[in-house]
Amino acid sequence: MDYQDILYAVEDGAAWITINRPERMNAFRGRTCDELIHAFGRAGWDRSIGVIVLAGAGERAFCTGGDQSAHEGQYDGRGTIGLPIEELQTLIRDVPKPVIARVQGYAIGGGNVLCTLCDLTIASEKAVFGQVGPKVGSVDPGFGTALLARSVGEKKAREIWYLCRRYSAQEALAMGLVNAVVPAEELDAEVRRWCAEIMERSPTAIAIAKRSFNADSENIRGISSMGMQALNLYYASEESKEGVRAFNEKRKPDFRKFSGS
Numbered sequence: 001m002d003y004q005d006i007l008y009a010v011e012d013g014a015a016w017i018t019i020n021r022p023e024r025m026n027a028f029r030g031r032t033c034d035e036l037i038h039a040f041g042r043a044g045w046d047r048s049i050g051v052i053v054l055a056g057a058g059e060r061a062f063c064t065g066g067d068q069s070a071h072e073g074q075y076d077g078r079g080t081i082g083l084p085i086e087e088l089q090t091l092i093r094d095v096p097k098p099v100i101a102r103v104q105g106y107a108i109g110g111g112n113v114l115c116t117l118c119d120l121t122i123a124s125e126k127a128v129f130g131q132v133g134p135k136v137g138s139v140d141p142g143f144g145t146a147l148l149a150r151s152v153g154e155k156k157a158r159e160i161w162y163l164c165r166r167y168s169a170q171e172a173l174a175m176g177l178v179n180a181v182v183p184a185e186e187l188d189a190e191v192r193r194w195c196a197e198i199m200e201r202s203p204t205a206i207a208i209a210k211r212s213f214n215a216d217s218e219n220i221r222g223i224s225s226m227g228m229q230a231l232n233l234y235y236a237s238e239e240s241k242e243g244v245r246a247f248n249e250k251r252k253p254d255f256r257k258f259s260g261s
């Protein structure tokens with residue numbers, strides 16, 4: 001597959017998969033998800049690879065979720081909501097290798113969900129985390145909510161989703177959303193150190209450990225697939241479209257005119 005939206009590189013047994021859309025703050029469209037799926041499949045089943053790093057190009061963002069300019073109702077790709085996001089999310093869990101999120105700027109919306117799904121997250125002290133769904137007419141009703149609660153606890157996960165605040169790297173560390181925070185200029189070196197340590201460990205023991213962690217939260221896969229069906233209906237609504245339009249028109253959304261449920 002020809003990559004347009006991502007970069008793929010291998011370094012000392014680590015596959016670095018980088019979302020390369022810095023002009024869109026590394027937001028993903030349908031094509032980006034397809035390329036990521038291809039790259040994770042390639043790295044995940046290559047026996048010479050022991051660890052996978054997921055990164056975003058540029059300084060400003062790791063990833064800011066779905067590309068709002070590719071989204072009026074459904075997104076522009078395949079899958080239940082026009083993005084094969086379910087496939088990507090489950091693949092990050094299914095590859096039998098640790099996946100490290102390398103976060104240097106915003107990890108917002110679906111970008112924060114990707115961090116949540118990665119086995120480990122290493123952040124620059126300039127990183128900013130948060131969900132924005134209820135501000136922009138979206139939600140990730142599966143791994144984005146339920147798995148997040150496993151990392152940060154129910155109360156904090158509900159706060160993150162209902163209020164859509166932004167959290168600093170130190171706050172993310174304190175709540176268990178990330179594993180380590182380092183100065184921006186040391187981020188790559190720190191990620192490489194973690195990769196090198198993992199490369200010294202037994203790959204089979206790690207694969208079994210990963211699968212056993214996954215097994216305990218596997219029911220969330222079912223919640224996700226049911227949730228995506230609901231999300232598809234929500235995306236067709238004027239309430240959701242108001243969120244997307246407001247973001248693109250750089251104004252506050254007016255959600256109060258919709259009664260909700």
Ligand SMILES: CC(C)(COP(=O)(O)OP(=O)(O)OC[C@H]1O[C@@H](n2cnc3c(N)ncnc32)[C@H](O)[C@@H]1OP(=O)(O)O)[C@@H](O)C(=O)NCCC(=O)NCCSC(=O)CCC(=O)c1ccccc1C(=O)O
Nearest residue numbers: 025027064065066067068069109110132133136138139140
């Ligand atoms: C990331 C921000 C907090 C940055 O704010 P700020 O520093 O003030 O910069 P801005 O001026 O807002 O943005 C600069 C520039 O980048 C563009 N941009 C940023 N994010 C996106 C995006 N996601 N899509 C398209 N473009 C984006 C922005 O328009 C500006 O462009 P200019 O040309 O310079 O004007 C802030 O930008 C922000 O909050 N962005 C919102 C991101 C967003 O809405 N993401 C989708 C979130 S949906 C969600 O959270 C839950 C859904 C979810 O996880 C999911 C589940 C299942 C399927 C899909 C998704 C999904 O992620 O959609």
